[in-house]
Amino acid sequence: MAEAASESVLRAESIERVTRRDGVPHSVTEFDPAQTALAVIDMQNFYMADGALAYCAPALEIVPTVNRLVSEFRRFGAKIIWVRNVTDSECFRSWNTHYGRMKKEVVDGRKRALAKDSDGFKLWHELDARDGDLRVNKTRYSAFVEGASNMGNLLESYGIDTLVFCGIVTNVCVESTARDAMMLNYRTLIVEDACAANSQSGHVEALNVFYTNFGDVQTADQAIACLGRHGAAAAE
């Protein structure tokens, strides 16, 4: 699929507000690749395969942009982290208020289709995942909720202080993980045209709220340019 040039979904009033507060529209202008990780959220068959239980059609459209980001971040030496949702017997117990809201057949579907040995759990086959990349499994929307994953420890072990997010679903798992990351003091950026949601308004609202209150939101082109800028001034 060809990659379409994308326009930002950030509203003029969001940009004005951030510029008034921060002095500039985008406070993140460069990343040190050695301390940066690109986290790709939940791009699994469970959400992307034809007829999948939680099918999110727009996710298919961002695959080329995600792959381009992954390839550029990898080339500059940043870590790539493939974050995947998983269900196990423990999470149905420890998160029973969530599953308790669903009908039994919906819960049973999730038990089967997001288990570690299921097809639904696997990454979408068109993604450029490599052996040297990192993988994190999570049992909540946010990878940072206590007990949900080993994300925090992993980032600490690699000395990561900057997190760049893409994937699905913008306003659920991407936003929840990115909000928590920012509150845990990671410099946090969401790549808007490498995220997708079923609802376009949900996608746009989440990105505007994140941008005005939490962290930066940039397009893939802008984020890739930030990688290239690191060390450029020092080298001159």
Add this chain to the structure above:
Amino acid sequence: MHKVHIKPEHIERVVRRSGREHSIESLTGPATALVVVDMQLYFMGEGQPSECPVAREIVPNVNRLAEATRRAGGTVIWIQTHSGPASRDFWSVYYERMTEANGQKRVDGMNPGGSGFDIWPDLEVKDQDLIVPKTRYSAFMPDPSVFDNILKERGIDTLLITGVSTCTCCESTARDGMMLNYRTMMITDGCAAPDDELHNATMNQFYLQFGDVQSTDEVIAMLNRNVGAAAAE
């Protein structure tokens, strides 16, 4: 007050998935906490740096909810943001984004004793209530076990979220609470945002993916049913 609109297609989807419109159909008083987020001068007073005018309009609802929660045997928790000088260090990425002057405004205003720190004077804080400090947007961050333990010690399993602002501190607290397995509800007319659009975006999203949303009157009716049943025993 915000004009609240929950999209009919979201209600349909929730009913299809859950078999019912509201996941919370009853409240057990002693297991319920009313969590009032950041109703402090900094976010409410005229001319304050983060003034959200609608926050002043929800004060009567928050007071009514607090009264009903106490009467039902529940706990009222006032969450108060502390953002003094130390926050520049432990939450450096927050200040990194903004200008030095705007960062200083926050540190000065949200430090205990600062001009924005106190809880809004028209809110009825009672001796039996808890005042819990927080240092991030979400009351569960950065170490979820702190607030979690306060709730668990009291046997609380249900959170009613009110306060300011809907999409930032209320929603972050509500999302984390829900992921930590609390039955979580955001009160549609008990939260305030900069505008209706932002407010409704959060309410719709939270209802669809995270928990329940209901109005002050609906929640008070549920709390009162509980009191009625206890009195009848």
